[in-house]
Structures are given as C-alpha cells and as structure tokens.
Amino acid sequence: MIPQPTPLAIAVFLVFVAITLGLSFYFGAKAKSAAGYFAASGQIPWFVNGVAFAGDYLSAASFLGICGMISRFGYDGFLYSIGYLAGWVVALFVIAEPLKRLGKYTFADALNSRFQSRGITFAAGISALVVSVFYLIPQMVGAGALILPLLGLPHWMGVVTVGAVVVMIVVTAGMVSTTYVQFIKGGLLVVFSGILTIAILQRGLKVDDRPEASAPQTYLKTGGSVIVNGLPQGRKPGEADLRPVGHVSKLPGGAKETGPLSPWGYLETLRDSEIVLWSETKSKSEGGDLTTYSPVPTPGADVLQPGRHPMFKGLRGESVWPRLNFVSLMLALFCGTASLPHILIRYYTVKDQSAARWSTVVGIATIGAFYVLTLFLGLGAMTSGTIDLTDSNMAAPLLARNFGELLFAIISAIAFTTVLGTVSGLIVAASGAVVHDLLTGVLKVELTDHHKVRVGKFVAVIVGVVAIVLGIWFKGFNASFLVGWAFSVAASANLPSLVMILFWKGTTKHGVTAAILAGMLASLGWILVSAEAFQNVYGYSGDDAAKAALVPFSQPGLVTIPLGFLTLVVVSLLTRRAPATE
Amino acid sequence: MPGFDHVYHAPSEHDDAREIARNARYGLWLFSLYFAIYAAFVGLNAFSPDVMSTNIAGVNLAVVYGMGLIGAALLLALLYCWLCRDRNAPAASWDPLSGKRGSGDAEVGR
Numbered sequence: 278m279i280p281q282p283t284p285l286a287i288a289v290f291l292v293f294v295a296i297t298l299g300l301s302f303y304f305g306a307k308a309k310s311a312a313g314y315f316a317a318s319g320q321i322p323w324f325v326n327g328v329a330f331a332g333d334y335l336s337a338a339s340f341l342g343i344c345g346m347i348s349r350f351g352y353d354g355f356l357y358s359i360g361y362l363a364g365w366v367v368a369l370f371v372i373a374e375p376l377k378r379l380g381k382y383t384f385a386d387a388l389n390s391r392f393q394s395r396g397i398t399f400a401a402g403i404s405a406l407v408v409s410v411f412y413l414i415p416q417m418v419g420a421g422a423l424i425l426p427l428l429g430l431p432h433w434m435g436v437v438t439v440g441a442v443v444v445m446i447v448v449t450a451g452m453v454s455t456t457y458v459q460f461i462k463g464g465l466l467v468v469f470s471g472i473l474t475i476a477i478l479q480r481g482l483k484v485d486d487r488p489e490a491s492a493p494q495t496y497l498k499t500g501g502s503v504i505v506n507g508l509p510q511g512r513k514p515g516e517a518d519l520r521p522v523g524h525v526s527k528l529p530g531g532a533k534e535t536g537p538l539s540p541w542g543y544l545e546t547l548r549d550s551e552i553v554l555w556s557e558t559k560s561k562s563e564g565g566d567l568t569t570y571s572p573v574p575t576p577g578a579d580v581l582q583p584g585r586h587p588m589f590k591g592l593r594g595e596s597v598w599p600r601l602n603f604v605s606l607m608l609a610l611f612c613g614t615a616s617l618p619h620i621l622i623r624y625y626t627v628k629d630q631s632a633a634r635w636s637t638v639v640g641i642a643t644i645g646a647f648y649v650l651t652l653f654l655g656l657g658a659m660t661s662g663t664i665d666l667t668d669s670n671m672a673a674p675l676l677a678r679n680f681g682e683l684l685f686a687i688i689s690a691i692a693f694t695t696v697l698g699t700v701s702g703l704i705v706a707a708s709g710a711v712v713h714d715l716l717t718g719v720l721k722v723e724l725t726d727h728h729k730v731r732v733g734k735f736v737a738v739i740v741g742v743v744a745i746v747l748g749i750w751f752k753g754f755n756a757s758f759l760v761g762w763a764f765s766v767a768a769s770a771n772l773p774s775l776v777m778i779l780f781w782k783g784t785t786k787h788g789v790t791a792a793i794l795a796g797m798l799a800s801l802g803w804i805l806v807s808a809e810a811f812q813n814v815y816g817y818s819g820d821d822a823a824k825a826a827l828v829p830f831s832q833p834g835l836v837t838i839p840l841g842f843l844t845l846v847v848v849s850l851l852t853r854r855a856p857a858t859e
Numbered sequence: 860m861p862g863f864d865h866v867y868h869a870p871s872e873h874d875d876a877r878e879i880a881r882n883a884r885y886g887l888w889l890f891s892l893y894f895a896i897y898a899a900f901v902g903l904n905a906f907s908p909d910v911m912s913t914n915i916a917g918v919n920l921a922v923v924y925g926m927g928l929i930g931a932a933l934l935l936a937l938l939y940c941w942l943c944r945d946r947n948a949p950a951a952s953w954d955p956l957s958g959k960r961g962s963g964d965a966e967v968g969r
Contacts (some may be wrong), residue, residue, distance in 0.1 A: 350922055359900070359925050366932050370939060371885035378879070546918035581919055582912055583904055592908050600905040607901045630882075634943060638936045645929045654890045779883070
C-alpha cells in the first residue's frame, strides 16, 4: 500500500523526540562517574526500573511484529508473546539476585566474581557484543521501514534520525537518561495499547458483507512500475492501490453486529464466527512478479489455534522435525531473556536484591499486560479491515487510524520511540562490554573513573555509527528473524555459565570460558547452515533451502543450550585439579 | 511515594548467607513449578495439538492456557517476593512449600 503520513503524525513524533532529548540533557548534568554512566549509580527507584524493563525489552518486533503476525495468522503470534514473557521467570527466580549481589556494571562481573579470569571476561564481553549487534540490526532496519509509512521520509533518514537521537540520549547521561526514556516508552506503550483495546471491545465485531471486501487482489511488479488489480499503483483517478483487508463474514446466530463486548466475550464470539483471512501465491511471468491475494474464509475456532503461520505449519503435519523446531524455539525464548546483556545490566541500576526482585515483578506485570493486549490488537486488526497485505508490521498503526488520526499519530510516534528505547539500552550494553570488560578487564588498560566515562561515551558514538551503517546496509532485508537468533545465541552462550556458576561449586574458570565460546560458536554455526539462513540470508527458494540445509531444523536452542551445559561440566571436571595459573 | 522517588539510598545489601540460600531455594522451587507448566504447554502444542482446541469456558484451551501462563508468571513472581521478604521481624509465618507453620527464623535453618 502507498503510505499516507499526516502532518499530525510528524508533529506528535517531533514532540516525543523533543521530550526525550530534553530529559536526557536534564539528567546529563547529574551523571559524572562511571557508576553513574554505566549503572545509574544503583539509584533508580524499583518501580521506574520495572517499567524501564518493559521499555528495554518490548522492541519493535514485539509491538509491530507480533500484532502483525496475529492479524495475518491468528494465534501463532501469541506463542511468541507467551515465550517472551515466560523468560522473565528464569530472570527473576534464578538469575536476578546472585547477579545483583556479585556484579557491578556488566554480567561478566558476576561470572567472574569467583575467578578474576581474563578468559571469562573476554568470552563474556565478546558474547555481549555479538548478541547486542544481532539485536541492533533489526531495530535499525525497523526504524527505517517505519519512517516511510509513518512520516513519509526515506529509509536512510529514519535510520540516521534514530541513530542520532539515541547517541544523544546515551552520551548525555548514559544509563540514567536511557532508563527514563525506557520508562516513558514502556508506560506509553502499555497505556495506549490498552486504550486501543478498549476501543476495539467497545466497537465489538461487525459483519462486512460487501462483495468488494472479499474480492481477490493482484500485485504485479514489472521493471520499475507496479500494477495493482490491473491498474497502475497510485491514488489518482484511473489508478488503484491494494485495499486494506480482513473482516468477519459470519457472526454466531446470523447476527450482523455485536455491539460492545467484554474481553472474554470478544474471544468467545470470535471463536464461533467466520473470519476472512488472506493467502498469497507468487508466480513469475513475462510481465514480472505476480502476487495474488485470495480470501480464505476461516472458522474462528481455527484462528485461535496454533499452526497457520508458515513457521508453525509443521505442528499440524506428520514430520517430527518441525515439532522439534517449535520446541527448540520455545526453549530459546524461555532461556534467552535472562541471558540478554541489555536486560541483565538493568539489575545494576537498583540499590539492592529486594529492589531487583520488585522491579522484575513490575516488569513482568507491565510486559504481561502488554502481551495480553497484543492478542486483542492483532485480532482487532484482523477483523477491522486494517491489514496491509504487503507489510503486516503496519497492522497496529493502521488499526489505530481506524479510530482517528490522533490515535494513529500517537501510536506511530510510540512505535518510533519503541525503537529509541531498545536501541539506547543496546548501545549502553555494548559500550559497557567494550570499556569495562574488553578494555579494562582483558587488555588491562588503566582508566580513571573520569576516563572510563569519556571512553564509554566515545564507544557509544562508534557503536551508534556502526548501527546506522548496518541499518542502511541491511535495508530491505527481512531482519526480524535476527531477534530470534539473538535469543538463541544469548541462551546458548550465557545461560549455562550464569546458572552453573551459581549452583555448582565444581565450576572452573576454564569451564565457564569454554562453555560461553562453545555455546556461542555452536549456535551461530547451526544458524548459518540452517534452512532459515539459506532462505533469508543466501536467497534460496523455500524448497531449495530445505534441501541445502545441513541441520534438520532451524532453531539451535534444543541442541546448543544443553551443549553449553555439557561443555561447562566436562571442561570443569578436566581442569578441576589444575593449579591456578593467573 | 515508595518506588517513585529518585533519591540516593545508602546501599543496604546484607549478605546473610542463610538468607541467600533461602531465597535461592525458593527461586528454584518456583522455577521448577513454572517450567513444568510451560513444558507441558510446549509439549502439548508440539505433540498433541488437537488437545488445544478443547472448549474451556467458551474459548479453547490454547487461549486459556496461554493467558494462564502469563497470569501464573505474575502470581508466582508476587509469591516469590513475599517469600523473600525481610523476616528480621519475628512474626509468625507460613511456608507454603513445606506447609509448616513456624517463626520466620526457624524455617530459614531448615
């Protein structure tokens, strides 16, 4: 679809950016020490930290990606919501307290509290960098993809704007300003998702029986132009654009309209209704690449079941590999959250273990509420004629537009702020890993407190520039799966060491170093020879990718997380009696 | 207002070994419980997906179980914070893991 940005959306966006930057400069005057810059001096109140957890964690992939996936395929997107939230249980029950007790700025501190080993610091620092960069790329690409439909600006301007604003946030006051930006973003995201959900429930479900609502659509890409439904793409007379789609075709009892519904009533009614979803078939002809979108009337009960998305289709098939792939994905989501460096560093911003616990509870409440709302937002978009067939990420903003331009402008600005909050957290994590772990921990560069802050800011600028370059370079690359990779790599590399060092006295420094490196390299290697990589990165077609893949399923977690544990135990047992050499 | 004020708190870490061990034990118990519920959900979806369409309270098991997992995470998190509270004040308390009643200090040494 051709985007329709509005001056209002641009105005609201500018107000958001101005508030964000103003806040950063206000706090900038206060953060002078390394403890202030990297960990907000442990002075963040637990409630603020809890909501900031949500602001840090809920990336554009959560907000736009999950809503879009639910709007196109139903329940499958909600599986991600469930897995992403469940990971917080590991963070709270297993990791939070010891991490807080043993560390100072980065999670390498906690791993190293018993050993003071350069090997561990090196491995943990590198894995923090790798995971942060994997996470960073889709955020930056997402920023560029968002700015076109929301504000009408080209891709590179979106990437540069986000990069510049984020570097300003981080450089002015480090973790303090980052925290408050994330606090505001997390709060706004949940409040406005709630408002949108109330609007959806108030409107209820309505049958759309106009014949054009169910008419198939075609999208033909030839050379430089696009033909939509037989006409050139455009908004002038004689031109056409793809219609936004998705509607209810039958309500229970032959009703035409339900009126306001309760949340549970909404799901109950939807289950007994018939909803028109859309399938797409691609074909190559002399004229160009033709995509045909056809309506598929689907029982509501089927929409609320897993297994419609291509990734989860195997759950309804015969083969065992897709099922293991699903188990592997859900395991990586479960174990990944508590291993993400930009989430872990947030435990150093509060004063003690009790504050760490309570802020996690606030985080779980905020994030959980948001994920429950994603189901309603996605189903709302699915039934309100607000799905852009060429870009499912636009489901939430388009749904908001359905309820008025102001809501659209605010949701668009929030989507953009979402990127700002997550990227600033990632940049703080990356610069902490470089300065605190690699420079002072591994290379033994002597830095005074004051210099640490200056070098930290310098590294933040560099990481910001790298992020901008990567964001522009990966343009048009469907990068959302990189977030999944980041979870798999984080879980495989970091979780075994974090857990074992806390619960097994026999752990040695060589065991920890080996486990981090083995988990990281094995999961990376597995990913790079998987069908998903052949299809998304090397450009194979779906069938060829499945044949070329060297591993039976794409998600590595099921194999590489246990491998990390095994490596740690074996290497620890082998090196247990060796005298300390460092 | 507690939880909101951005003021400096003197670090109040108290590394009481018994308290650390107690909290870690509660954490592992609750983690195991949640892991079992989550693993059952993943296992059912992977190997017996038809069960997920069972009608429960007007919607299907998939939705009820999914919402339940989100709700259970919050409930267990609150329970954990309550179990880990500072028990220096000698008030009678109840340990839901053992079902025993006793003073806060008695169960720490369990």
